[in-house]
Amino acid sequence: MVENLSRSEQKRQDILLAALAEFKDKSFAGTSMDAIAERAQASKRTVYNYFASKELLFQAVMESFWQQSKGVANQAFDANRPVAEQLEEIATAMWTLYLQSDFIEKARVLMAEFIRQPQLMQQVINEVNDQEQGLPLFLKQADASGALRINNLKVAETQFWGLCKSFAFWPVMFQLHDYSGEREAIIKSNVTMFVQHYQKHSD
Secondary structure (H helix, E strand, C coil): CCCCCCHHHHHHHHHHHHHHHHHHHHHHHHCCHHHHHHHCCCCHHHHHHHCCCHHHHHHHHHHHHHHHHHHCCCCCCCCCCCHHHHHHHHHHHHHHHHCCHHHHHHHHHHHHHHHHCHHHHHHHHHHHHCCCCHHHHHHHHHHHHCCCCCCCHHHHHHHHHHHHHHHCHHHHHCCCCCCHHHHHHHHHHHHHHHHHHHHHCCC
16 A cells, blocks of 8 residues: 655755664764755755654654554454464564565664664654554453563563564674575464463563
């Protein structure tokens, strides 16, 4: 489905993409609003109309990344379907996202900046994590229905993300072993381990 953007939304997207490219080439510290405006083919005034500072622009890039990452698991729990089947769908969608070159490029840029300025990164991460959506909401609903028994939702969420990222995200990030040919079997195995644990335990 093609997303139809207004002229204003498209301009904002152009600025974000230009900023990402500049951060990649020059780092956050080495990037200027002038350079971002030039790459976005916009006036500096236009850029400031959308983002009052370089810091806010960087935060917007980060927020878009985390929203994209969390949004891929943004589906409601269906009590009429097996929980494992639904988690396999979420894991498959995650794996597909992790194979997108633009997503990985953004992740590499943000990881580099995380090392340079962890406080700014943590601030944005906290803001995104405060929003109950995606996998946390799904797991909460599954727990409420009795399909899973989870006392610590944060731990369970981190475990599930870890199972997915170990075979899809990190190997692509660092150009390690390609598990794509084994995707279906790996996802099924990971989900089975996760579901069996949280149907038998409450920790």
